[in-house]
Amino acid sequence: MIHYIEYGDIFKIPGVTSYAHGCNCAGAMGKGIALQFKTKFPEMYVEYKRLCDNGEFNPGDVYAYNYGSGYVFNLGTQATWRTKAKLEFIENAIERMMEIAECAGVEKIALPAIGAGLGGLLWGDVKQILEKGAVQHISVDLYAVENYCKL
Template identity: 55%
Template sequence: MVTYLDSGNIFNLPDVKNYAHGCNCAGAMGKGIALQFKEKYNQMYLEYKKRCKDGDFSLGDVFSYDYGEGTVFNLGTQKTWKTKAELKAIEDSLLKMLVYARQNGIEKIALPKIGAGLGSLVWDDVKATINRVAKDYDDIDLIVVENYRNI
């Protein structure tokens, strides 16, 4: 099931310990929510950066990182920080994330408006993709915060 929240902070949602965000495949997390992930989970960032450098993180991939209390899903949605996100990559990475979540008993994942901020895609197109991919995973709650607000 997908729930859309108009505004908020994914890290401050009650009872949520699993998070996802769109990433480029070049190893950069210097702006937007990616920067918050980098600062909050620095060891994850170092591993992500190495995977990118080694060519082990591509469009449509998911790098799942267990931080002890939950999982961070890094979704390969953009080639570089200079390029637009790609809908097909969002679809592929979301599907892989949901398969992993089901296999590992993860029932709730919060994510921002992936691909439509720095990724420059039209949010309605991304939203339709999220809804289409998530429809077969109604046992997993996706909570999408459409506008960041530090509350």
């Protein structure tokens, strides 16, 4: 199931300890919510950067980082920070994330409007992909914050 939250901070949703965000595959987390993930989970960033530098994290991939209390799902939505996100990248990454979450017993994931900010996609198009993923994986609830604001 998907829960849409019009405004909010994905890190402050009660009962949610796993998070997802769209990122590029070039190792840069310098803007937007990606910068907050880099700051909040510095060890995750080091491994993400290594994967990118070695060509092991590509568009459509998922790098799932277990930080002890939950997971951070890094979704490869853009090739580089200069390119736009693509719906097929998001679709592949969401499907893979949901499979990983089910296997790991993750029941709730909070995420921003992936691909619709710096990624340049229309949120309505991305929502259709999220809804498809949620219908196919009913054991995982998604909490999509449509307008992220740090509270």
